[in-house]
Amino acid sequence: MAKPGGDMARQGALRLIQNVREGRSLADQPGALRGLPAPEQARAARLAAETLRHQGRADAVIASLVSRKPVPQVLDVLRLGVVEMLELGAPAHGVVGAAVDLTKTLGKRGQAAAGMVNAVLRKAGGFQGWAALPPQELPEWLRGPLVEAYGADVMRAIEAAHQQGAPLDLTPSPGAAPVPDAEALPTGSWRLTGPVQVSALPGFDAGAWWVQDAAAALPARLLDPQPGERIADLCAAPGGKTLQLAAAGAEVTAVDISEPRLRRLRENLQRCKLAARIVAADVLDWRPEAPLDAVLLDAPCSATGTIRRHPDLPFIRDGHGIAELIELQATMIDHALSILRPGGRLVFATCSLIPDEGEVQVEEALARHPGLAVERPDLTGIEPGWITEEGGLRLRPDFWADRGGMDGFYMARLRKPS
Numbered sequence: 001m002a003k004p005g006g007d008m009a010r011q012g013a014l015r016l017i018q019n020v021r022e023g024r025s026l027a028d029q030p031g032a033l034r035g036l037p038a039p040e041q042a043r044a045a046r047l048a049a050e051t052l053r054h055q056g057r058a059d060a061v062i063a064s065l066v067s068r069k070p071v072p073q074v075l076d077v078l079r080l081g082v083v084e085m086l087e088l089g090a091p092a093h094g095v096v097g098a099a100v101d102l103t104k105t106l107g108k109r110g111q112a113a114a115g116m117v118n119a120v121l122r123k124a125g126g127f128q129g130w131a132a133l134p135p136q137e138l139p140e141w142l143r144g145p146l147v148e149a150y151g152a153d154v155m156r157a158i159e160a161a162h163q164q165g166a167p168l169d170l171t172p173s174p175g176a177a178p179v180p181d182a183e184a185l186p187t188g189s190w191r192l193t194g195p196v197q198v199s200a201l202p203g204f205d206a207g208a209w210w211v212q213d214a215a216a217a218l219p220a221r222l223l224d225p226q227p228g229e230r231i232a233d234l235c236a237a238p239g240g241k242t243l244q245l246a247a248a249g250a251e252v253t254a255v256d257i258s259e260p261r262l263r264r265l266r267e268n269l270q271r272c273k274l275a276a277r278i279v280a281a282d283v284l285d286w287r288p289e290a291p292l293d294a295v296l297l298d299a300p301c302s303a304t305g306t307i308r309r310h311p312d313l314p315f316i317r318d319g320h321g322i323a324e325l326i327e328l329q330a331t332m333i334d335h336a337l338s339i340l341r342p343g344g345r346l347v348f349a350t351c352s353l354i355p356d357e358g359e360v361q362v363e364e365a366l367a368r369h370p371g372l373a374v375e376r377p378d379l380t381g382i383e384p385g386w387i388t389e390e391g392g393l394r395l396r397p398d399f400w401a402d403r404g405g406m407d408g409f410y411m412a413r414l415r416k417p418s
């Protein structure tokens with residue numbers, strides 16, 4: 001039986017990690033922490049995420065201290081302990097004792113390994129050079145294509161950015177009062193670093209801002225919504241971009257296939273006192289009554305630009321399904337163009353680092369649609385080096401490294417011929 005406090009959180013974290021090993025994302029385990037008090041749930045979630053984020057470095061420390069690789073569950077207990085001590089700064093004595101107790105809960109193999117866990121973690125607590133160990137590498141299915149696209153140096157810089165994690169970015173409503181201690185980023189987002197309780201920040205209840213990564217805020221800015229324009233936000237939930245379009249005064253229809261995610265979109269609109277028409281549908285089945293002025297398509301993708309927020313992603317995916325997503329994105333682009341008025345504009349965006357889900361999609365759309373043109377981004381705060389050959393915007397986690405990075409994203413603004 002776990003003792004209250006840290007032990008409950010450690011046991012919860014181990015459960016979360018073991019579910020990740022079975023292919024379930026950290027965000028999709030509603031029952032795993034049931035029964036734990038809220039603070040312990042938060043500790044468990046953080047511990048699991050940080051252990052996965054730093055797994056490569058933890059494994060290097062463990063490998064230097066064992067003669068034989070421990071069985072998987074025991075290895076995860078060791079990883080938790082190493083990360084808690086060396087990354088999160090927890091005192092060794094508490095961590096070692098708790099890890100030994102946790103190991104003993106793992107059946108016969110755990111009982112047999114308890115002495116080894118004790119010895120390894122005692123030594124690991126004094127390990128020198130943690131900060132200098134190379135960051136967790138991406139798995140080969142993703143690393144290979146990214147090295148090919150960006151080169152080995154950029155790959156290492158992206159992995160270093162994943163190791164740093166992500167700050168909290170906010171998108172302000174027009175005229176919102178600044179949040180104390182938030183850094184105003186060049187592109188207009190606000191950034192807070194360190195632990196933050198979002199609902200306790202000034203302006204939360206009034207809906208003066210919403211949480212949105214600085215990179216994720218750029219597709220709506222690139223669309224340049226105007227008051228009264230009829231705009232569809234396709235694949236809209238949970239609605240960060242819908243809020244931006246509505247705040248600009250556009251007449252927005254938000255379309256998404258997921259009812260639960262649309263519920264969050266509805267709550268976000270309510271909190272921010274903004275309005276949009278909400279449609280639960282497959283975007284490929286949805287057509288507006290009349291052609292639209294503009295469409296924002298934030299297409300489903302590999303989400304490989306969000307690993308600093310979701311360090312479990314490399315462990316639960318293996319590259320399968322990306323070819324189907326690429327095909328779906330192309331079909332969605334064609335559909336989005338078909339519901340635009342002549343001269344209307346489409347912003348295509350994905351939170352992916354893979355060029356086949358970004359630059360290549362736009363090149364192929366231009367080849368399929370004679371007269372379609374890309375309009376080069378001209379946004380406050382972006383850097384010229386982020387603009388790609390075909391005229392899109394490629395954002396990477398290693399950009400703004402001294403400011404805390406940004407999610408990986410691709411976006412381009414396409415103009416339908418008049």
Ligand SMILES: C[S@@+](CC[C@H](N)C(=O)[O-])C[C@H]1O[C@@H](n2cnc3c(N)ncnc32)[C@H](O)[C@@H]1O
Pocket residue numbers: 234235236237238239240241242255256257258261281282283284298299300301351
């Ligand atoms: C990248 S997320 C969108 C994020 C959102 N644009 C925002 O800024 O908050 C992709 C969304 O696509 C939706 N989706 C996936 N396939 C879809 C389809 N065929 N039709 C409509 N929505 C779809 C998912 O439910 C998910 O909410």
